[in-house]
Amino acid sequence: MSNEASGAGGSEKGVADFSIKRLSTGSVELDEVLQGGIPENSLNIIMGEPGSGKTTLAEAFVFANAGGDRPILYLTTLSEPLDKVIKYLQAFRFFDMEKMGSAVQYEALGDELATKGVGALLPRLKDAIKTLSPKIIVIDSFKAIHDLATSNQEMRLMLHEIAGLLAAYNTTVLLLGEYRHEDIVTFPEFAVVDGIIELARNALGTRDERYIRVFKLRGSSYRPGFHVFDITSDGLQVYPRLVSPVEAASYKRDSSRTPSGVPGLDSMLAGGLSTGSATLLAGATGSGKTTMGIQYILEGLRRGERCLLVNFQENPTQLAHQMEQIGGKLDADMRSRLELFYYSAVELSIDKIVVNIFRALRRSVIRRVVIDALGDLAVAASDPIRMHHYLYALVQHFAVQGVSSLLTLETDLPIMPNDEHDGRLRHMSDNIIFLEMKTTEGIVGRTLRIAKARGIAHDLQPRELKIDDRGLHIVEARR
């Protein structure tokens, strides 16, 4: 017997073992949110206000899947004129002229719908299925068709027929619409579709942050929550919300040490910080946090490691100058192993920063990361709880990948209070080092104190610290 049960495992008891095929959205990151892409043969709504990126998402999806022996049909209705849609489509890099008219077919339904009413859609779709066998159908905008219905009953009946037809045939459908949240409970199409994806904007101070959210994806898991995105010439650039890695509980911790690059500090830590550990470096302004971060990176470079320095205050030129002052001129090999990320505090988005850090980690085997400073990251996160979720997930990813991280935190207090904010930071850090400044008889002195070093013997006594043109050093260990 032949078995053409595509997508079916043929399980006979209880839930069938369906392995749903996915269609890429054209964005690796959006596919990650959707656990691989839009499920094949599904009916989906892409909702969002005008200008939110619905058409861009749909077009990128269309061109990512164009080709093969079945075309893709893009139907415009009563929102944007077809000519305008095609005009702006050409500005995107995913646009492929060769595919227009063959692999991708655009048709305008507006006039037909305006003349014949909502009843024109069903025969038009049937005709398209019979004559084109489209593997994907996009209707842009589906919501606009509501305005033509003479009654709710007419719209419901039409929708019932359309949903039945599209479910019967093996095609993947996107229904685009300027739906609002309240429409989800009142518009019948939301009950029948398999997937709902929302594109929206959120005002953050003087700027807007775009986000994408999956509301529903029948038969499939997806990454819930708000995922920030930009619209670029490549389409949607999505920054998936960070979650802790699933392998967090099972990774093997490296027992080796990562020398700090600060003379005298490693002997206080019985050889250095644990490899793969997260170190919180706290101190007031001018206490030497950035300098120690640079020394930590330079030590890694001297040891042949790849290093990443994420900075929010000083641009790469200033930073490179500072590094050369402390560590001397970097040779070509050291420069090639150093990645500098600079983000302006004005345009920060924690999702983008985190995704870019992960891209860097994927590109090459980075052993050390310095984030200078967490306070700037907190601004980017827009709320402290979100910041802590991100930071926790980030630190977990670092640990799993054996990346040693140093995170600087500006604080005027000698001891971190056990409040919700700093308490969380304290718990997620493997090591905590304080750089403190004290004025005694009119003279400002510096000390370094190790408050915590998970799993390793460490010196708890504050040690005198000096900063000179070569960076920080513990006084007893003067070079």
Next chain:
Amino acid sequence: MGSQTQLSGDDKTIILVVDRNSHICELESHFLNKAGYVVEFEQSGDSVVEHALKLHPEIIITEILVPGVDGLALCRQLKGDPRTRDIAVLIFSTLAAVVRAKEAGADAFLLKPLAEDALVATVRQVLEARRERLRSTQHEQRS
């Protein structure tokens, strides 16, 4: 593309489709007609045997979830009746019941939704296998 299927010597072959979904019936009819087959319909499983005895279809394509006698019971009925056991049965269903279809004696199983290429190819394959089976039976009887 499925819609480009060529007409062949199958143009007089009768196919009986048992399905209550009007969209499926319409699309199946369209693609199978296009492939050169004559298509008849039944919406429930109750009178299929009776209908088959009059129509002499070479193949019956049935959904499992149909009113009256379900598709699997219908398949067992057809395969258990000497008058209809030579009719090929293709179970075409929303239920991923390939094993049950096999146990019921079906010649092939296809999972919905409808994909014209897979449908036409499976029908052709099943018909070819049926004809081959009938030729060997006739050859054995003669010798």
